Amino acid sequence: MKATQMARITLGLVFASFFIWLIAKQVNFAELSSVLANTNPEWIFAALVAFCCGYACRIARWRKMLLQDSPTLSFKNCAGPLLASFAVNNVLPFRSGDVMRAFAFNRQLKTSSGIVLASLFVERLLDLLMVLLMLGAALTMFHLDFERFAGVGSMMLISLSLLIILVLLFPRLFTPLIRVLNRIIIKLSPGFGYKLAVEINKGLNTLLHLAKKGTMLKLILWSCAAWLSEGMLFWCVAMALLPAIELTQAAWLALPVGTLATLIPGTPGYIGTFDYFTIKAMTSLGNTTAASTAYALLVHALLWLPPTLTGGLYLLANNIQKPRIKNEYDT
Template sequence: MKKDRYNNQWTGARLAVWGSTVVGVLILVVLVWRLDWSLLVNELGRIRWAFVPGLIGMTLLTFWFRAIRWRHLLPKGERFSRTCLLEASLVGFAANFVMPLRVGELVRPWVMSRWQAIRFSSALASIVVERVFDVIALMVLFGFCVGRLPSVPDWVVFGVRVMGLGGVGLLLFVLVVYVQGARMIRVGERCLERFLGHRFPRFVAKLVDLMEEFVTGLKGISSLKDLAWAVLWSTALWGSLVMLYQFGLWSFGVDDSWWVGASVCVMIALAVAAPGAPGFIGTFQLGTVVALALFGYSEEFGMAYSLVLHALQVITVVLAGVFVLHRRTMSWSDIRQRSGGA
């Protein structure tokens, strides 16, 4: 019975891998099929190569901010060096670029648990909390960006601004959960059992487990001071991401509002949020083209911009990840075995 269950899980994982890869490739094919190739080549020719080192440096800077924020989300994070956190982050995101289904989210806490005295479950719980911080930042940034888009109906602007306020409300909720975690779990469990328990008991049990995992990760933050620093470093991280995509526009000779770079950042983040093909193939391009089209840029420019920015990020992060693995005497086979067993 256990062997059959393992085989079913392995088959399901393989189907998910192939399905996500096919979807990503199809998205890319559809986008490319619509383009005028001569215009695409012209747009690619606009890149100013002197900006490339700056784009690489800014890409690495975002990972430095991730590492510092992660330090404040881990239990007794001050005992972990920033360099180790940076290396684990680079390896995890490199795995996202070369493997499907965002397995880097599991790889990152796994390598951290091998390099430092921390349990995998504790490191993984911190990643769950980290994603909540990213959702909050994305909601707030999205709320600001939509208000700057041309020709957007007032009701859309109002709705998205409400979502932005919802992000602020979610942040306040996180603070309450941090202070009163056990009580919030009990209240949430009672509400779920009252309204859904009779009809969906298994679903309720999974939601309760998810709440407990989130609270465990949140309580792993050593103090309210660390929680405040995590919020500040999240702001710095997303600000650096906006700067990266705005700098990318400058590298093509485009001097437009910072809200264009911010909108590109938001749309890419939304497009690649779901587990997909290795390297976010297709979804990265889709988010970029849609964001730039909202500001009147051609699909050819959007595709040229996405190909350059995407390629630089993939090459930079994967090479950095390979360097870290070599320095740590690890290999990609170790990472694949972990992703297969996760």
């Protein structure tokens, strides 16, 4: 293992341990057990339904991105690779699931790695845009100060959102920079560089196609549906913990805050980082620490366990191994 990879793993473990320590330090475990024991299973089932709806929207969105290059691509053929990638990301470091999705399923998806990588890029931008919009809406709804709560001013959130929209709608503005970087790679490694250029061209064409108003609007609508479904999961878990959770609407603040916390270096599955900031969001609106901790643990389990199990079973059934990227460009 390279020194940089070891450093990243170590840093992630340090952050995760720190946030787990902060959680353990402030929670009363007897109260936590009592809250969990009174969980309403019917609302947990409703949360699982919301989870399934959210992932169905994500699969449909990804399929829409790939249809230009693979017109006959089915929903079923997209579902397995997407769930598998989430499963691998949940248990292995370095976004290994994204690497797998880009290189291991090309035959099934009937497309190339360059196009899949472009779709992953757009997917991440759309998700980040939705989370930023939901954070802004939640902070406004609860009359919270942007800078005090989020650590950044409202102008930072607005500017970042506008930049994402600019990239999504006008990717042609950034193509000169990408071309320059590719030319540098060709000079350093001609064989790899020229093959990479082919994939870059495919990826850029995909970005330009997705940037069309009608196509991007559909992707944004699928993104809204996916994140609203995930928001319903957060809210259903809050309802499952009544009356311990006093303000169930706090779930709509916990979603963007907990999700953005996953950008902090951590372990696969975001153990500690996601939980601590989800708890912070819930307690900031008057919920008790014990109830907020129980809430964070349940939400985390519902977000982690279903895709890890279903994606893992898909990988086992199809005997797919993590690909080595270098094989894609071997001379």
